[in-house]
Amino acid sequence: MRDVAVVSFAQSPHVRREQNRNEVEILMPVVREARERSGIAHDEIDFVCSGSTDYLAGQSFAFVAGLDGIGAWPPVSESHVEMDGAWALYEAWVKIQMGYADTALVYGFGKSSPGDLPEVMALQLDPYVLTPLWPDAVSMAALQARKCLDEGVLTEADMAAVAARDRRHAESNPFAQVKGSADPEALLAEPTLVSPLRKHDCAPISDGAAAVILAADDVARRVCERPAWISGIHHIVEPQDPGLRDLTRSRSTEIAADKAGVGAGTVDVAEIHGPFTHQEILIEKALGLGPDTTVNPSGGALAANPMMTAGLIRIGEAARRIQDGSAGRTVAHATSGPCLQQNLVCVMEGR
Amino acid sequence: MSDESAEGPVEIIQCPVELDYTYTAGQATTRFLRGVGEGKLLGQRCIVCGKIYVASRGACPIHGVPTGPETVEVSDKGTLVSFSIVRIPSENLSVDPPFAAISVLLDGSDSTFMHVLSDCPLEEVRMGMRVEAVWIPKEEWTTSLKNITHFRPLDEPDAPYDSYKEHL
Ligand SMILES: [Zn+2]
Numbered sequence: 001m002r003d004v005a006v007v008s009f010a011q012s013p014h015v016r017r018e019q020n021r022n023e024v025e026i027l028m029p030v031v032r033e034a035r036e037r038s039g040i041a042h043d044e045i046d047f048v049c050s051g052s053t054d055y056l057a058g059q060s061f062a063f064v065a066g067l068d069g070i071g072a073w074p075p076v077s078e079s080h081v082e083m084d085g086a087w088a089l090y091e092a093w094v095k096i097q098m099g100y101a102d103t104a105l106v107y108g109f110g111k112s113s114p115g116d117l118p119e120v121m122a123l124q125l126d127p128y129v130l131t132p133l134w135p136d137a138v139s140m141a142a143l144q145a146r147k148c149l150d151e152g153v154l155t156e157a158d159m160a161a162v163a164a165r166d167r168r169h170a171e172s173n174p175f176a177q178v179k180g181s182a183d184p185e186a187l188l189a190e191p192t193l194v195s196p197l198r199k200h201d202c203a204p205i206s207d208g209a210a211a212v213i214l215a216a217d218d219v220a221r222r223v224c225e226r227p228a229w230i231s232g233i234h235h236i237v238e239p240q241d242p243g244l245r246d247l248t249r250s251r252s253t254e255i256a257a258d259k260a261g262v263g264a265g266t267v268d269v270a271e272i273h274g275p276f277t278h279q280e281i282l283i284e285k286a287l288g289l290g291p292d293t294t295v296n297p298s299g300g301a302l303a304a305n306p307m308m309t310a311g312l313i314r315i316g317e318a319a320r321r322i323q324d325g326s327a328g329r330t331v332a333h334a335t336s337g338p339c340l341q342q343n344l345v346c347v348m349e350g351r
Numbered sequence: 352m353s354d355e356s357a358e359g360p361v362e363i364i365q366c367p368v369e370l371d372y373t374y375t376a377g378q379a380t381t382r383f384l385r386g387v388g389e390g391k392l393l394g395q396r397c398i399v400c401g402k403i404y405v406a407s408r409g410a411c412p413i414h415g416v417p418t419g420p421e422t423v424e425v426s427d428k429g430t431l432v433s434f435s436i437v438r439i440p441s442e443n444l445s446v447d448p449p450f451a452a453i454s455v456l457l458d459g460s461d462s463t464f465m466h467v468l469s470d471c472p473l474e475e476v477r478m479g480m481r482v483e484a485v486w487i488p489k490e491e492w493t494t495s496l497k498n499i500t501h502f503r504p505l506d507e508p509d510a511p512y513d514s515y516k517e518h519l
Binding site for chain 2: 023055069132
């Protein structure tokens with residue numbers, strides 16, 4: 001295996017509705033900042049990979065417009081996943097492992113605000129039997145939360161505690177959209193939005209973008225004082241139909257965490273991509289984290305959730321804490337699909 | 352229970368999808384559309400290579416850097432650099448087939464512009480042909496490209512191939 005590291009990370013400020021800028025205008029400064037911070041010149045980037053979905057913009061091939069923001073002439077080696085940018089990072093990591101590239105630019109962008117996001121997300125379901133019912137994304141998550149509550153896996157108080165913790169952490173994150181929180185007791189006094197979920201249980205709808213630069217071996221050592229070396233990365237998918245899986249635990253995260261080697265050492269920081277509070281609890285359990293791990297110091301997806309980007313941001317945030325020396329070993333998690341269908345786990349360490 | 356296999360496979364189900372989007376043009380496209388509302392075609396310049404893009408999305412696709420914020424007015428006349436004769440009807444088109452879909456290099460611009468050619472026999476459509484935009488009456492202008500109904504031929508000699516060969 002080659003040594004591959006995150007050497008640079010940048011993100012946009014995340015907002016509820018970006019009125020003035022289109023997708024390219026949001027993305028371009030972020031890519032530029034990640035590149036400049038890496039010290040790797042444009043023509044030294046061997047591979048470009050992005051994550052986004054055209055359904056957010058409601059335009060076919062919207063992802064191609066994103067290429068305008070990276071400078072694709074002379075032509076570049078490029079790929080795209082209709083997924084969170086975390087999976088684009090996985091593809092780039094594989095490409096580097098295979099020896100086809102030494103460096104990669106990975107980005108994700110999600111202007112989630114143009115459509116009705118919970119409705120748009122219904123299109124990721126089975127088109128014959130589920131999508132025609134239009135179960136929106138919040139209702140799907142609420143079904144999962146109800147099952148977890150009924151089976152005693154977690155409580156509404158646990159969920160409120162997660163929301164309060166993350167959104168208080170977000171106070172020190174200049175890019176976060178939702179910062180600060182009332183006490184959990186006060187949160188629980190609020191009415192439900194889609195029972196049993198309250199507003200604080202749901203990630204905000206966010207417009208934003210993020211970019212990561214990966215580099216291998218000596219390139220990483222040359223450009224970065226303290227690279228965040230990826231010691232393990234894995235992703236696992238479950239059946240699409242939520243009725244075919246155990247919604248009260250995340251088996252795919254458990255397997256991915258095992259394959260990525262989460263348990264092989266202490267975890268200083270974990271960045272979890274949980275768009276709903278109960279999902280964050282399920283992932284925290286599946287990762288097998290102990291009390292010494294600081295979870296979501298950035299505020300997590302509950303503080304800002306740009307679609308197709310929030311998972312990549314978890315990797316960037318977890319890497320950043322290694323680069324600044326505040327952590328020695330970190331774990332990042334990303335999720336995709338309804339009710340935690342697919343999960344990616346990335347372990348990084350300073351050396 | 353009826354024997355479903357005897358009825359044959361279910362060949363079609365109706366699942367209408369209707370999603371509403373509130374589109375935000377962004378800074379660069381907004382500058383362009385404001386110009387169109389005043390009967391002008393405004394280009395935006397790359398700060399690295401100086402190329403002028405008309406209907407810019409805000410970036411030089413070559414350099415990945417922002418265009419603008421200043422705008423450069425380009426001509427509504429240009430050179431047809433490529434075309435296709437369309438013979439298939441589409442409910443979203445304002446013209447009836449057959450018609451020529453064209454790619455035009457506007458004078459003063461470094462990027463091509465897609466539109467429709469009319470007022471011209473289809474067998475005369477050719478690369479290098481000089482064309483101009485036909486605008487709807489000024490009092491009907493909005494911030495939409497529908498202000499230009501189509502392009503029509505200009506009574507000028509064809510442009511030499513070298514003048515547009517970079518834009519095919
Ligand atoms: Zn340029």
